[in-house]
Amino acid sequence: MRxxxxxxxxxxxAAGLDRRELNVALYRxxxxxxxxxxxIRKNYxxxxxxxxxxxxxxxxAIVAGVCQALAPSDQVLGTYRSHGLYLAKTGETDRFxxxxxxKATGMAKGKGGSMHLTSPADGLxxxxxxxxxxIPVAVGAAFANKVQKNGRLTxxxxxxxxxxxxxxxxxLNCACAMKLPVxxxxxxNGYAVHSPAGQRHGYDSIAAIAAxxxxxxxxEETTDAEVIHDLTRAAVGSIRTNERPSFLxxxxxxxxxxxxxxxxxxxxxxxxxxxxRWAKVDPLKVTQIKLGQWLSxxxxxxxxxxxxxxxxxxxxxxxxxxFASAESAYEDLVV
Amino acid sequence: MSRALSYRDALNExxxxxxxxxPGVFVYGIDVGDHKRIFNSTKxxxxxxxxxxxxxTPLSExxxxxxxxxAAANGLRPVHVHMRVDFLLLAVNQLVNxxxxxxxxxxxxxxxxxxxxxxxxxxWGQSFQHSKSLQSWFAHIPGLKVVMPATPRxxxxxxxxxxRDDNPVVFIEHRWLYDVExxxxxxxxPMPLDGAQVLREGTDVTVAATSWMNVEAVHAANxxxxxxxxxxxxxxxxxxxxxxxxxxKSVAKTGHCIVADNDWVHCGFSxxxxxxxxQGCFGRLKSPVERIGYAPTLCPCTRPLxxxxxxxxxxxxxxxERKLSLSESDLTGxxxxxxxxxxxxxx
Numbered sequence: 001m002r003x004x005x006x007x008x009x010x011x012x013x014a015a016g017l018d019r020r021e022l023n024v025a026l027y028r029x030x031x032x033x034x035x036x037x038x039x040i041r042k043n044y045x046x047x048x049x050x051x052x053x054x055x056x057x058x059x060x061a062i063v064a065g066v067c068q069a070l071a072p073s074d075q076v077l078g079t080y081r082s083h084g085l086y087l088a089k090t091g092e093t094d095r096f097x098x099x100x101x102x103k104a105t106g107m108a109k110g111k112g113g114s115m116h117l118t119s120p121a122d123g124l125x126x127x128x129x130x131x132x133x134x135i136p137v138a139v140g141a142a143f144a145n146k147v148q149k150n151g152r153l154t155x156x157x158x159x160x161x162x163x164x165x166x167x168x169x170x171x172l173n174c175a176c177a178m179k180l181p182v183x184x185x186x187x188x189n190g191y192a193v194h195s196p197a198g199q200r201h202g203y204d205s206i207a208a209i210a211a212x213x214x215x216x217x218x219x220e221e222t223t224d225a226e227v228i229h230d231l232t233r234a235a236v237g238s239i240r241t242n243e244r245p246s247f248l249x250x251x252x253x254x255x256x257x258x259x260x261x262x263x264x265x266x267x268x269x270x271x272x273x274x275x276x277r278w279a280k281v282d283p284l285k286v287t288q289i290k291l292g293q294w295l296s297x298x299x300x301x302x303x304x305x306x307x308x309x310x311x312x313x314x315x316x317x318x319x320x321x322x323f324a325s326a327e328s329a330y331e332d333l334v335v
Numbered sequence: 336m337s338r339a340l341s342y343r344d345a346l347n348e349x350x351x352x353x354x355x356x357x358p359g360v361f362v363y364g365i366d367v368g369d370h371k372r373i374f375n376s377t378k379x380x381x382x383x384x385x386x387x388x389x390x391x392t393p394l395s396e397x398x399x400x401x402x403x404x405x406a407a408a409n410g411l412r413p414v415h416v417h418m419r420v421d422f423l424l425l426a427v428n429q430l431v432n433x434x435x436x437x438x439x440x441x442x443x444x445x446x447x448x449x450x451x452x453x454x455x456x457x458x459w460g461q462s463f464q465h466s467k468s469l470q471s472w473f474a475h476i477p478g479l480k481v482v483m484p485a486t487p488r489x490x491x492x493x494x495x496x497x498x499r500d501d502n503p504v505v506f507i508e509h510r511w512l513y514d515v516e517x518x519x520x521x522x523x524x525p526m527p528l529d530g531a532q533v534l535r536e537g538t539d540v541t542v543a544a545t546s547w548m549n550v551e552a553v554h555a556a557n558x559x560x561x562x563x564x565x566x567x568x569x570x571x572x573x574x575x576x577x578x579x580x581x582x583x584k585s586v587a588k589t590g591h592c593i594v595a596d597n598d599w600v601h602c603g604f605s606x607x608x609x610x611x612x613x614q615g616c617f618g619r620l621k622s623p624v625e626r627i628g629y630a631p632t633l634c635p636c637t638r639p640l641x642x643x644x645x646x647x648x649x650x651x652x653x654x655x656e657r658k659l660s661l662s663e664s665d666l667t668g669x670x671x672x673x674x675x676x677x678x679x680x681x682x
Binding site: 075106107108109111112116118120125126128130133134135136137138139140141142143144145147148154166167170171173174177331332333334335 | 361477501
């Protein structure tokens, strides 16, 4: 396993950015996700968006850090909690909000909703409402990339609940046996829906178990997107050099309820104190403080302003867009 | 040019020709590359195309089905083989929740050109976990195509068409059909995945059949012909989409319909065929639609009980006689299919 010190020795990002540029790029992603979800939270109560929202708030550093370290042509797959992944990989908000509002201009014409986000042109193959179900798909996508020798890498994001599923183990085994260019990204928020890890796991450390497979394992507990970026760079580098999959284990804290836009600290299964410990190292705060080395408060505001405008414009377009025609319910079933 | 070829060799030829034509086609699954080569239907493929394009996998049906989806999403054309359709049950999540929905969920942008070959086991005591058929399960799901070729020509042509099709296709092969021989063109000849066909023309009774039951139906028709009864056999071939028109046209002519499905009757494909016939031929039916299928129990191992489980040409003959109010003909001396003819264990 790599330590953060080793990871920090890598001083340039995937796109050849220096540390200031890298943190600016990361902050743009972090802010885009947080602000887009804040817009959803603000408008969800009016019941216009009729789709079950699984919010990424609190998770932003992982998707921002990992996606920043990937090449644009690299591919990703996610879960039903993939607003953050979509926004980090695509930077796109028109089709995103249109899908949330169920409109014809959404990527699935409103037929998928919050849990089914795709953007093949940006490398987002799919997200899924069934736990662990995109993991083997990523392995097959990686097989195709290897056969086609296109140098693309496939990263698949899943929660620690996915490890409870047999298909996770089948997929990890297959990827290791076939030496496929896959990056497994386990995002552990400590709960599978509401069940704590201790109740579900007959083991202590998934990273330690993964290390017994023929793959490279990286593990970190941080909300610093830059550290996650560097760790991902190392994980990606290992895939390239030793032709083994990499397994990245990261912890985060889900700020809101499992599904929905509200807090749920009054439900008894977790405490506000726990949240407050994580909020002190909120991913946006951490990167803001770093940016303070180079940027003033108003410079940071200038980074945020165009993102706020982009979101407002996308929401406006989504609200105004038509619903798909009744016939479209029957389209896209078979080619 | 066509020549006689077995169903197994027709499948093998389809695979080889498509793999030559398109470097994106690959075949994989448990034991696909071992010395037995899926009852020889994948023989020669490792040798000609290498182990990147024909390979055995971990015993992970669920993951390997998702693997096919991922490979298909990235432009390859996977053919995933299951030696028994029963094993495919381990992959239903990937097939039904993922592969069948991928195009829809991507707004029509990402097609899934994958084929799932599944073999129906039968005989030599296969018992209750190596004997299912399950076409109605898969045909129930929008987004999946389901076909059951019954002749060597269709085995080749429909497999080629399935590989070239941009949708997930469940391709169900009956183990007993592997030894059936018939005319098969040498050149690649895709056959439609959405059409039934009249296998044997007749005027008195229509038998709409699936898979192996076509062999039994044609055998029954040949015997009945000697007793002056003319049976038309319609091979449904495609379970989804189902070409009801070809069946309706036949029933409109004969006025009698027997559905011989290679599956259980309850909630099976035979119920769908019957419903379509009632709806489309209501005024022309001279008798109620009769359905023939597996006995309403699990498949038993021991031979005397296994005989009780599977319907055959005798059941079809008796059903035809009932429809036409004929007395039971004497079947003494008639030969009926038995796996002892060509097929020996353990598979």
